[in-house]
Amino acid sequence: MNALDDVAILIPAFNGQGEVERTLASFREDAPVRVLIVDDGSTPPIVAPPIPGLDIDVLRLAANGGIERALAAGIDALAQRGIRYAARIDAGDLATPARLAKQRAYLEAHPRVAALGMWAHVVSTEGAPLFDLTPPADPAAIRRVMLMRTCFAHPSMMLRVEPVLDAGNYRARYRAAEDLDLFLRLMQRHDCANLPEFGLYYELNETGISATKRRTQILSTLRLQLRYFRAGNLPDWIGVAKNLAHLVLPYRALRRLKTRALSRTPSP
Structure with a gap:
C-alpha cells in the first residue's frame, strides 16, 4: 500500500469542467492519489481528465440536488470503496504541495481528530491575493469559538470517513451550512483541528454559495448557533450578534470590510 492509498480527493461539481481540471491539476504529492468527482447533474456531464498521478472516478447524479446531497x-x-480519509476541495480552489500527505500524517498521529483543516490564502477569481484565513489550530480553542467565527476552510478539510458516517453524514437540513452542521455533530464525540500551515488557495467567487445563497446560509447558521448555544460562553453571544448583523449588511460591504481588516500579502 502506498502512503496515500486510503485517501481520496472528494470534489463535487455542477458544470465547470475547466475549473475541475485546474483544481485537480494543482495537487502535488509523492504518491498516486484517488479522486472521486461527484457530478451533480452537470450538462454536459463532467469528464474525468487524464492527470498524471491521479486515479479519477466520476459518480454521476441523475439531477442537480445541491452540494449537501452530492457530498453525502x-x-x-x-466508504463502499474502503477509503478511510476524504480530502475535500471545490472546483476553482488550488491545493499546496504535499497537502494530503501532511494531513494524513497528522490524523494518523492524532486518532481523536475526526476532521482536519488547514489555513487558506483567499484569492480573487483572477488569482489576486485578498486575505488569509488562519483560524485556531487546537481543538479546545476551536470548541470555544466555534459559534463565533469560521473555524474551518471547508475545501481544505480531510475527514475520517467512518466518523462522518457515524455522525449522520452530510445532510440538507441546514442548507448552505452543511459543513458547520457536520463539524458540530462530529465534535459531540471527536475532536476537530487545523494544521497551522497553508494548504489551500481559496477562490472567492461571487457566483459561489456564500454569495448566491447568502441569506439561506446566514439563517441556517443562526439555527445551528441557537441549537448549540452555550449561555455561559461569551463567544457564542458574539457569534449570534455577528450573524444577525450579516442579515442587514450587504454582501459586498461585508466583503470589503473583511478584505480591509485581513488584507496582507500572502507568503509564497
Missing part, C-alpha cells in the same frame, strides 16, 4: 453521496461511495 460522495462519502457513501468512498
Whole structure:
C-alpha cells in the first residue's frame, strides 16, 4: 500500500469542467492519489481528465440536488470503496504541495481528530491575493469559538470517513451550512483541528454559495448557533450578534470590510 492509498480527493461539481481540471491539476504529492468527482447533474456531464498521478472516478447524479446531497453521496461511495480519509476541495480552489500527505500524517498521529483543516490564502477569481484565513489550530480553542467565527476552510478539510458516517453524514437540513452542521455533530464525540500551515488557495467567487445563497446560509447558521448555544460562553453571544448583523449588511460591504481588516500579502 502506498502512503496515500486510503485517501481520496472528494470534489463535487455542477458544470465547470475547466475549473475541475485546474483544481485537480494543482495537487502535488509523492504518491498516486484517488479522486472521486461527484457530478451533480452537470450538462454536459463532467469528464474525468487524464492527470498524471491521479486515479479519477466520476459518480454521476441523475439531477442537480445541491452540494449537501452530492457530498453525502460522495462519502457513501468512498466508504463502499474502503477509503478511510476524504480530502475535500471545490472546483476553482488550488491545493499546496504535499497537502494530503501532511494531513494524513497528522490524523494518523492524532486518532481523536475526526476532521482536519488547514489555513487558506483567499484569492480573487483572477488569482489576486485578498486575505488569509488562519483560524485556531487546537481543538479546545476551536470548541470555544466555534459559534463565533469560521473555524474551518471547508475545501481544505480531510475527514475520517467512518466518523462522518457515524455522525449522520452530510445532510440538507441546514442548507448552505452543511459543513458547520457536520463539524458540530462530529465534535459531540471527536475532536476537530487545523494544521497551522497553508494548504489551500481559496477562490472567492461571487457566483459561489456564500454569495448566491447568502441569506439561506446566514439563517441556517443562526439555527445551528441557537441549537448549540452555550449561555455561559461569551463567544457564542458574539457569534449570534455577528450573524444577525450579516442579515442587514450587504454582501459586498461585508466583503470589503473583511478584505480591509485581513488584507496582507500572502507568503509564497
